[in-house]
Amino acid sequence: MGKISRFGIYAKGTIVALVMGIPAVASFVLTWRVTSNTLTAVIVSIVVYLIAMGFAFKIAKRLAKE
DSSP states (O other): OOOOOOHHHHHHHHHHHHHHHHHHHHHHHHHHHHHOHHHHHHHHHHHHHHHHHHHHHHHHHHHOOO
């Protein structure tokens, strides 16, 4: 196993963070704009965030193999 560069760790961490963060923020803004209800937007974004965490976990496992 080779040496892992600091840049590689930061790049892979950023990819995983973006996969989790962007869908949650986008769903919050979209739901808030459509319904004008903050509580509904928060609940929808939490659900989307949990789903995105599942995808991010799979992506992180693939990135860890590289």
